[in-house]
Amino acid sequence: MKSSIILCGGQSRRMGRDKGSLIIKDKPMIKYILSTLNNEIDEAIIVLNDSKRIDQYRQFIKSKEYSYQIKFIEDKIKNKGPISGILTGLENISTEYAIVFPCDNPFITKNTIQTLFNEIEGTTQAIVPYHDPKNKLKTSEPLHAIYNKNIIPTINELILKDSLHIKGIIEKIDTKFVLIDNKKILKKEFRNLNRPEDLKIFN
Numbered sequence: 001m002k003s004s005i006i007l008c009g010g011q012s013r014r015m016g017r018d019k020g021s022l023i024i025k026d027k028p029m030i031k032y033i034l035s036t037l038n039n040e041i042d043e044a045i046i047v048l049n050d051s052k053r054i055d056q057y058r059q060f061i062k063s064k065e066y067s068y069q070i071k072f073i074e075d076k077i078k079n080k081g082p083i084s085g086i087l088t089g090l091e092n093i094s095t096e097y098a099i100v101f102p103c104d105n106p107f108i109t110k111n112t113i114q115t116l117f118n119e120i121e122g123t124t125q126a127i128v129p130y131h132d133p134k135n136k137l138k139t140s141e142p143l144h145a146i147y148n149k150n151i152i153p154t155i156n157e158l159i160l161k162d163s164l165h166i167k168g169i170i171e172k173i174d175t176k177f178v179l180i181d182n183k184k185i186l187k188k189e190f191r192n193l194n195r196p197e198d199l200k201i202f203n
Helices: 030-036 051-060 082-092 110-117 149-160 167-172 196-202
Strands: 003-007 043-048 069-074 097-102 126-130 146-148 175-179
Touching: 003 030, 003 082, 043 051, 043 082, 051 069, 069 082, 082 097, 082 149, 082 167, 097 110, 110 126, 126 167, 146 149, 149 167
Parallel strands: 003 043, 003 097, 043 069, 126 175
Antiparallel strands: 097 146, 126 146
């Protein structure tokens, strides 16, 4: 059994509109990730920051389109950034591990999903891709990573201290770093679409 957590709680200030529901070519941005997850996972937890947005997303995301179950969950702690979204997701998965993605990354591939899940072993609590062997932590991609739900107490502790940087989590847990080598895992998969000009890549 495998799970995924899709983070949709951002304010999208730089884009100026909700990114997950933003139409890219012929479909909302989040649906690119959801389609890639087909036949790779058993459930997806879509974390949104309020009930109004949950209702909005329910209108265009239908479980029957996918091979896995979909749950829409409201962010447990508001205005704490993606660390709260990861916490909310982990508290609601029915499996031991979940792969986390932001809703604004349509480029991730099935191969990367499989590669990261295959790295789970022993007591590993996180599988995190990184770009530069000289500085794994600094160049890591903690929002495109796998986490064990047993890190929930660590996340709660960090939030209580108002220590909200995601890399603060992977410093405190048993993390396995996986190189983004442009072979098994491609660098282009980690491009986020944050501003209107970023959308030109689809033209």
